[in-house]
Amino acid sequence: SNPGFDPAAIARAIWQNLQEGETVSGASTITQQIARNLLLSPEERTQRTALRKVREILLAAEIARRYTKDEILELYLNQVYYGNLAYGVEAASQTYFDTPAANLTLGQASFLAGLVQAPSIYDVFVNREAALDRQRQVLVLMVNTSTEQGCIYVSNSPERLCITPELAGAASAELVEYEFKSPDVAIRFPHWVNYVRAELEGLFDPQTIYRSGFTVFTTLDPQLQTAAEEVVGRQVAGLTEKHKVGNGALIALRPGTGEILVMVGSADFYNEEIDGQVNMTLALRQPGSSIKPLTYAAAFEKGWTPGTLLWDVETEFPPYKDPEDPSKPYKPRNYDERFHGPVTVRSALANSYNIPALKTLDFVGIYDDPSTPQGEGLISFAERLGITTFTRNDFGISLTLGGGDITLLELTGAYAAFANGGLRVPPVAITKITDHSGATVYEYEIPAGERVIRPEHAFLITSILSDNTARTPAFGPNSPLQLPFPVAVKTGTTDKPIRDNWTLGYTPDLAVGVWIGNADNSPIEETSGVTGAAPIWNEFMQLGIQRLTGGQPTPFTRPANITEVPICAVSGAAPSEWCPAHRVEFFAADQPPLPQELDLWRKVWVDGFSQQLASAECPDFAEQKLGLAVSDPWGRKWIQESDDGKVWAERMGFEEDQIFFVPETGC
Numbered sequence: 001s002n003p004g005f006d007p008a009a010i011a012r013a014i015w016q017n018l019q020e021g022e023t024v025s026g027a028s029t030i031t032q033q034i035a036r037n038l039l040l041s042p043e044e045r046t047q048r049t050a051l052r053k054v055r056e057i058l059l060a061a062e063i064a065r066r067y068t069k070d071e072i073l074e075l076y077l078n079q080v081y082y083g084n085l086a087y088g089v090e091a092a093s094q095t096y097f098d099t100p101a102a103n104l105t106l107g108q109a110s111f112l113a114g115l116v117q118a119p120s121i122y123d124v125f126v127n128r129e130a131a132l133d134r135q136r137q138v139l140v141l142m143v144n145t146s147t148e149q150g151c152i153y154v155s156n157s158p159e160r161l162c163i164t165p166e167l168a169g170a171a172s173a174e175l176v177e178y179e180f181k182s183p184d185v186a187i188r189f190p191h192w193v194n195y196v197r198a199e200l201e202g203l204f205d206p207q208t209i210y211r212s213g214f215t216v217f218t219t220l221d222p223q224l225q226t227a228a229e230e231v232v233g234r235q236v237a238g239l240t241e242k243h244k245v246g247n248g249a250l251i252a253l254r255p256g257t258g259e260i261l262v263m264v265g266s267a268d269f270y271n272e273e274i275d276g277q278v279n280m281t282l283a284l285r286q287p288g289s290s291i292k293p294l295t296y297a298a299a300f301e302k303g304w305t306p307g308t309l310l311w312d313v314e315t316e317f318p319p320y321k322d323p324e325d326p327s328k329p330y331k332p333r334n335y336d337e338r339f340h341g342p343v344t345v346r347s348a349l350a351n352s353y354n355i356p357a358l359k360t361l362d363f364v365g366i367y368d369d370p371s372t373p374q375g376e377g378l379i380s381f382a383e384r385l386g387i388t389t390f391t392r393n394d395f396g397i398s399l400t401l402g403g404g405d406i407t408l409l410e411l412t413g414a415y416a417a418f419a420n421g422g423l424r425v426p427p428v429a430i431t432k433i434t435d436h437s438g439a440t441v442y443e444y445e446i447p448a449g450e451r452v453i454r455p456e457h458a459f460l461i462t463s464i465l466s467d468n469t470a471r472t473p474a475f476g477p478n479s480p481l482q483l484p485f486p487v488a489v490k491t492g493t494t495d496k497p498i499r500d501n502w503t504l505g506y507t508p509d510l511a512v513g514v515w516i517g518n519a520d521n522s523p524i525e526e527t528s529g530v531t532g533a534a535p536i537w538n539e540f541m542q543l544g545i546q547r548l549t550g551g552q553p554t555p556f557t558r559p560a561n562i563t564e565v566p567i568c569a570v571s572g573a574a575p576s577e578w579c580p581a582h583r584v585e586f587f588a589a590d591q592p593p594l595p596q597e598l599d600l601w602r603k604v605w606v607d608g609f610s611q612q613l614a615s616a617e618c619p620d621f622a623e624q625k626l627g628l629a630v631s632d633p634w635g636r637k638w639i640q641e642s643d644d645g646k647v648w649a650e651r652m653g654f655e656e657d658q659i660f661f662v663p664e665t666g667c
Contacts, residue, residue: 005323012186028056028205030076035059037079037211049147081210083110083119084183095183096124107174110142111135119206130174155424180561187261191265191279192220199429203442213342213436217427219259224252227543228262235536236267236516243527246273246502248516248536249280251409252544255416255511257446258425261544262411262512266519272399274501275519284405285515288529289335289352290502291382293461294414296349296357297402298364298381300457300591306464307572307585307593309600310348310356311635312340313452313645317358317397330397332358335493335528336474341638341648342600346574346585349461350470352491356402359632362579363401367393384452385414386424402494412504418465418488419506421557422458445612447537455559456588462556463490465505469506480534481505483541485553491529498524501532508554510544512537561589571600578626578653601652602629602662611660627660628652636661 028036035056063072084133089112093101097108104112114134115122124131130192142163146152151160188192196218200209239245252262265279296304314330329373334340334354348356351567365377375381378399379390390404404515409427417424425447433442464470465488468477475481481489489505499521504513514533517524524532545553565587568579573594575582587593605614608621628649630636637660638645646656654660 009608016525029060031060031064031072032056032087033205034072034075034079034155035063036208038075048625050101060566072488080116081119081206082115083123086126087210096180098181105171105174106163107135107171110138110171111175114138116206118198118201120194120201123194124180126194126279128180130469132172135175136172136645139163139171143168148353167424168418181424187265189213189220189222189225189263190219190269190277191281192225192263195263195265195279195282196429200433203430203433204542212441214436214441215479216430218600219254219261219431220263220429221261221547224544224547225262225264226538227547228252228264231536231539231543232514233267235539239516239524239527239532243525243532244518244522245516245524245527245532246518246522246535247275247280248514250515250540251281251412251513251539253412253416253427253511254548255506255508256425256449258413258416258428259431260409260429261425261510262540278519280515280517280519281405281408281513283519284407285500285517286402286404286494287406287411287502288402288492288494288500290411290490290504290529291402291404291406292349292352292357292400293418293465293490294385294387295360295364295378296464297418297453297461298378299345299360300460300588301381301454302364304345304360304363304592305572305585305587305591306344306346306460307567307587308345309572310343310345310359311630311632311638312343312348312353312355313632313634313638313642315355315634317360317362319396332398332401339471339638339642339644340646341644342635344585346464346467346470347473349464350467351474352471353474357400360395361397366395366397366399382414384424384425385417386410386468387414402492402500409514411502412511415506415513416453416511418458419508419511420449420458420571421455421508421559422451422453424452429534454588456561459556459559459562460586460588465490466556475530479530480538481530483538485545486556487541487553488556489537491533491534493528493532498527501527501529503529505535505537505541507545508556509548510541510553512541512544539663558586563587563589563592565593567593568599573599575599580652598629600629602627604662606663607667613661614666615666618667625660627662628654629662631664 035632040056067437079088081087084095086092086095090101092112093099093104096105096112114137117656121127122131142152143165146163151162154161196216196325200216218337228250232250236245236248248267250262250264251260253260263281265281266276267274268276270276314331316331319327319330332354335352340353343353361378366379367377368375368380375384382390387406387410389406389410395404413427428444431444432440434440466486471481487507489503489507492502494500500515500517502515506512514537545551564584566575566582567573567585568575569581569583570579572598576596576599581600585593602626603626605624606612607614607618607620608623610618614622630639639649648658
């Protein structure tokens, strides 16, 4: 019914573009798309200017004047791109269903109709669920239109097409188990090619992309990509029989530029048994403990330091997120099934202890408070670092143990922000696009980076993750996490039954994330991040650093506002006279350690009867006592009731009958 263009849609697009300050909507009709793809030159086709849009509208109006709607639709269907090198509906019908277009069923036709908007995103060989969801959307629209218009007129056919919910349901079911046969086209680095295609469709409309003779320059390093594919494939093959690991993925980024140097989406793209065509760098998986650095960095923003004391002892947490929930309390365990007593943040993060991480998230919070101007909670912090997948409203405290789905690409990008001193540069794949004549139609400019973390806090996280001595109690001194050069690294393993192993690490030159598991989410056996993913990370990290720096990696830079301060090794505070061991620790200058008077050991005046802090209300029977300042009730319980706690207290100078906790209130 329109004259080749839609005035209302154009007005709406102009308003949206003015609101956004850039072109976000084009409002092109089918006739305009034909005009653009068939009548405009390749150079003009890629332009986003008002003049090009005016010419497109005028040409569309002339096409609409000369041709019937049926003829226009026929032109469109015979030249539009359906993905997988299929141009036109006849080619698409043969490519996807091995049948002429005239013989398509309702299920098949609705599937093809849904591809045109974004062929790479709805590529059934890469993202089957998205493609079938799109088909279902088309069927729903057909049912709605049929209901509203009293069936649908199709072309010049005298018969109306009446799509009932029952017919739509049958059409949807038709493809649920259908085995699409992938086109026999050999592609080098296929996961990467598909990813770049999807990125292109975010820059230009699909028909412009595939008809303009584009040459696309990308960030991929072919030598590193080939090496990474070999490492992932070989290491996964070695884990398959004993550990039931069928798949793996690897991402490598330049932290300072965001360039994606390597994208290994699976151990073997062409292996259907492992769902090799699913790009596991983009798949949602649970990260295990590899999310913990974000939790601790968020705690640094609220005043904690690497010397903050936490009690790694048996602790009960309210179930879920509701303290009033009558369910049984949550009693987490560490990976080694042991408790380690008082630990500083450095030790807790380096050794990946679970209970301190949960207490840290309890301190940080999960969700933002909408009544305040600044973003709070772990989710807001993660979003600043580029994490977009924490969208549920029912996360509990186990989020810091990997209870929220995430992609390997986004989490590696978050680690890259730590590597870049707290500046986030979003991952990028395309650097330049030229048309058939060599003219540049797009060129990426490296941004300065967004300050998402204080440089001091980024350095402190890096210091902990690169401290082999600190992580030795859990990982040993010679684990795959130790390289010949300084490197920050963290592993992650999901809770039993284990389904995901992760290792992510970085230098200022290179950030690398590795995942192993199975695409169908089936369990893997007797392996962890350090034994499963870490050997892949170790081998590739050394190859990558050699390739990028000649074996001379850029050292981590210590910000000027970082100080090195002696602390009590047990408590993390400035050492009091009773502290049995000292060490040095890094601190932001404006976030020093607790002073000695707030050390774990404190000599205080208490009322002899009530044993509360002495005050002017009870001066007569005051006495001075040496006690332990333990505010965590579970820490007190551990000291008083567990054998390990009693032994620890004795080592700290307190016999069992002498244990005294410094009171928090006065008499």
